[in-house]
Amino acid sequence: MGYTYRIIFAFGVAGLLIAAGIFLHDGRAITLAIPFLVYVAVLVTQPEPTADFTGLTVTRQLDVPRIPVTAATTVTLIVRNSGRPIAWLGIIDSIPADVHADPDAVTTWLGPLPTGETAEISYTVHAARGRHEFSNAQLEIWSRAGTGPIVETAAASAHLLVVPEWQRLKKIEIRPRRTRVYSGVIRADMGGTGIDFFGSRAYVRGDNIRRINWRAYARTGKLIITEYEQERIADVNVILDARAAANSEPELFERGVSAAASVADLFLSQGNRVGLLIYGDVLNWTYPSFGTGQRERILDALAAATLGDKPVFADLRYIPARLFPAQSQLVVISPLAGEKDIEVFGILRARGYHIILISPDPISHWRTELGGPDTPSVAAAVRIMRLKRRILTSALARIGVAVVDWNTDDSLLTTVNWALARRSGRVR
Amino acid sequence: MNWVATGAFSGGLGIIAVLGFVHGHPIMGGTAVLLGVVWNIVVWTNHGRERTLSGLIVVSAVVSYFALYMEVGVYFVLGAVTLIVIGWEAGLSAREIAPFSKPAQRAFMRSRIPMLTAIAVIGFGVGAVISAVRLHLNFGIALLLSALALVLLVAFLIAVRPGRNNQ
Numbered sequence: 001m002g003y004t005y006r007i008i009f010a011f012g013v014a015g016l017l018i019a020a021g022i023f024l025h026d027g028r029a030i031t032l033a034i035p036f037l038v039y040v041a042v043l044v045t046q047p048e049p050t051a052d053f054t055g056l057t058v059t060r061q062l063d064v065p066r067i068p069v070t071a072a073t074t075v076t077l078i079v080r081n082s083g084r085p086i087a088w089l090g091i092i093d094s095i096p097a098d099v100h101a102d103p104d105a106v107t108t109w110l111g112p113l114p115t116g117e118t119a120e121i122s123y124t125v126h127a128a129r130g131r132h133e134f135s136n137a138q139l140e141i142w143s144r145a146g147t148g149p150i151v152e153t154a155a156a157s158a159h160l161l162v163v164p165e166w167q168r169l170k171k172i173e174i175r176p177r178r179t180r181v182y183s184g185v186i187r188a189d190m191g192g193t194g195i196d197f198f199g200s201r202a203y204v205r206g207d208n209i210r211r212i213n214w215r216a217y218a219r220t221g222k223l224i225i226t227e228y229e230q231e232r233i234a235d236v237n238v239i240l241d242a243r244a245a246a247n248s249e250p251e252l253f254e255r256g257v258s259a260a261a262s263v264a265d266l267f268l269s270q271g272n273r274v275g276l277l278i279y280g281d282v283l284n285w286t287y288p289s290f291g292t293g294q295r296e297r298i299l300d301a302l303a304a305a306t307l308g309d310k311p312v313f314a315d316l317r318y319i320p321a322r323l324f325p326a327q328s329q330l331v332v333i334s335p336l337a338g339e340k341d342i343e344v345f346g347i348l349r350a351r352g353y354h355i356i357l358i359s360p361d362p363i364s365h366w367r368t369e370l371g372g373p374d375t376p377s378v379a380a381a382v383r384i385m386r387l388k389r390r391i392l393t394s395a396l397a398r399i400g401v402a403v404v405d406w407n408t409d410d411s412l413l414t415t416v417n418w419a420l421a422r423r424s425g426r427v428r
Numbered sequence: 429m430n431w432v433a434t435g436a437f438s439g440g441l442g443i444i445a446v447l448g449f450v451h452g453h454p455i456m457g458g459t460a461v462l463l464g465v466v467w468n469i470v471v472w473t474n475h476g477r478e479r480t481l482s483g484l485i486v487v488s489a490v491v492s493y494f495a496l497y498m499e500v501g502v503y504f505v506l507g508a509v510t511l512i513v514i515g516w517e518a519g520l521s522a523r524e525i526a527p528f529s530k531p532a533q534r535a536f537m538r539s540r541i542p543m544l545t546a547i548a549v550i551g552f553g554v555g556a557v558i559s560a561v562r563l564h565l566n567f568g569i570a571l572l573l574s575a576l577a578l579v580l581l582v583a584f585l586i587a588v589r590p591g592r593n594n595q
Contacts, residue, residue, distance in 0.1 A: 006517070006520065009482055010513070011579070013485060013486055013489050015575070015579065016486070016489070017489060017493065018575050018578075019575070020493065022571055022572060022575070028493070028496040028497070029493055029496070031496070031502070031506065031555055031559050032489065032492055032493055032496060032506070032509055032555075034551060034554050034555035034558060035506070035509045035510040035513050035547075035552070035555060036489075036509075036513060038547060038550045038551035038555075039517070039547050040582055041585075042543060042546055042550070044582065044585040046543065088536060088539070090525070108527050108529060108532075109528070109532070110525060110528035110532035111532060140524075144539070146521065146536065146539050146543065
């Protein structure tokens with residue numbers, strides 16, 4: 001309530017008392033109005049604060065503008081007064097939703113601010129995954145006597161990017177049909193230099209004589225060359241299913257985002273060329289590349305990933321397969337939405353892509369969220385849903401998709417190691 | 429600020445309550461106690477504060493008038509009303525600075541002490557002098573016009589308040 005309103009209200013009460021005194025012919029009521037009138041008189045003689053915000057410069061700094069989910073950063077809001085002295089300046093910083101300040105954090109400031117001085121608010125925040133926009137701070141000015149305040153909103157924007165948490169996975173063995181020419185850790189199904197035995201053949205001019213198998217020569221009298229399987233790098237594209245229809249719970253999607261980050265980190269650390277497609281709200285494509293820079297780009301894209309429920313992306317049929325090199329490796333992170341998804345996997349397999357599906361299990365997640373005992377009806381529901389899911393995953397396995405059915409209560413590292421690291425042979 | 433608001437407003441209503449019970453007007457005393465309880469609930473729970481506080485000051489003014497009407501001691505009632513006004517002012521200010529830290533609130537409150545003291549001293553002093561002088565009033569058109577002139581004076585003073593900036 002501003003001071004003008006207080007004056008009017010107090011004067012109104014005084015007026016009521018005076019009116020009562022006049023109508024009741026009782027001077028005591030008028031006497032009672034005196035404190036209210038004095039209050040009004042004192043207030044009207046107080047100077048109002050001057051609404052001069054032009055001399056104030058508001059800047060915001062983030063100690064680290066890009067942090068993982070588990071980390072925190074310090075936000076500093078600095079207000080500098082290069083104009084007239086301000087008797088009382090109040091600063092109230094606004095924190096975006098999903099950003100949480102420490103419980104003992106002070107996000108306000110109140111005090112006098114002479115010319116040339118600065119006021120500073122500093123506090124530590126942590127936030128959920130995503131891109132968070134710090135926008136405005138509220139400034140309030142009071143006069144020396146405390147009248148006011150005059151309120152102004154000052155722009156003080158800054159962006160905080162919170163990237164998803166990821167796990168360091170161990171080896172995931174992939175064997176795409178086509179690899180790139182550079183050496184790496186992916187078996188290329190081609191003879192040459194390597195570690196694992198690939199085959200032997202007759203010596204031809206130009207072969208390295210150090211690769212001649214002398215024992216075979218002693219037995220047969222012919223020069224035989226031992227070949228090892230070449231190990232190269234490959235194109236790996238990670239597809240994150242961000243459809244709201246598939247991710248029944250936001251938490252399930254968060255697990256998927258973490259899984260995508262973990263998988264991308266693993267393949268990049270092996271030297272592969274990795275890209276990312278987020279399929280749901282929009283087609284968010286991170287062009288494939290190598291190295292730690294690409295890992296950061298993928299983490300940035302995953303940080304901004306949101307669930308979408310656009311009808312055009314209701315099923316996976318609009319995955320732009322032409323973006324992916326032919327016969328390369330795809331890693332799809334999806335809880336699966338239904339039978340229609342199976343058809344899309346079939347089409348991709350028919351085009352020669354090798355596919356690993358990491359599927360966060362919505363049923364176990366739902367069961368954990370539901371809590372409580374396993375009543376007969378709950379048990380029956382879980383059993384029916386599991387049967388439906390088993391049908392889907394079995395169909396995928398039949399068309400050659402390596403399926404990792406991930407109970408999100410378990411570690412991704414453990415699940416992937418168990419499901420894929422020991423996978424031997426080649427899925428064609 | 430909340431403590432100042434509570435102390436002043438409750439003190440004012442406490443005076444009226446004591447006067448009511450001492451002079452054999454338990455309804456008046458009880459009403460004052462009830463008002464004090466409601467005030468404290470509003471101040472400390474921050475519920476519907478501005479309107480409720482302003483509503484309570486009107487009711488308190490009416491109860492104070494009844495106290496005067498019952499002739500329970502004009503100076504005491506005048507002091508009580510002065511405290512009520514100060515409590516109301518402090519209660520409204522407390523809400524404005526509630527988002528800030530406690531040390532900052534205390535510093536801000538210290539800056540308000542001269543103004544609140546001026547209201548208390550002048551309000552009670554002028555009221556007491558006028559009560560003592562016992563001016564003769566004619567309750568007629570002249571008094572009504574005087575009140576109207578007072579309204580215009582206050583409106584004029586609001587309009588020409590120093591430091592006013594219409595931006």
